[in-house]
Amino acid sequence: MKKIRCPKCDETIIFDEKRFEGGRTLVFECPSCKKQFKIRMPSKNEPSEQAEEEKDVVGELVVLENSFQLKQVLPLYEGLNTIGRKVKGTDLTSPILTVDPSIDSFHCKINVIRNKQGNYVFSLSDAPSNTGTFLNNKILGDTEKANVAHGDIINLGASTIILKEKGKEDEE
């Protein structure tokens, strides 16, 4: 048996989850306040909620070693990628492990969308950061969105980052 609570009045409702298939959405009516609400039954085939949120890796950022950090490779996903220095309490998709003080805790972002041809398009913009984001040695304007592609070089603070697109590794 499984216990759930009414989202409106907090009344406890007990039901036999074995009577229902996994992956189904069930509608309940609270016996106390008559509020109707839905519960989705977890499916045995779904390993976890985390796996559901997992997105496609479309490329990677290769952060080169320097006096502030070791070399590291950060995956890029479809959608918005947030890049900066890893500090406690922030939630970046691409946190860089570095002691470089000129890299902000949120320094720049790369948005990845799929165009009509089905190809991924990468666009880089400054967060904004204190020291700026450089693409192939040119600083980005405050609101500039620059297209970036395989082999482009991004500089944040003292760090050099090379963009790699998935599937293009062999062309080097």
Ligand SMILES: [Zn+2]
């Ligand atoms: Zn209720």
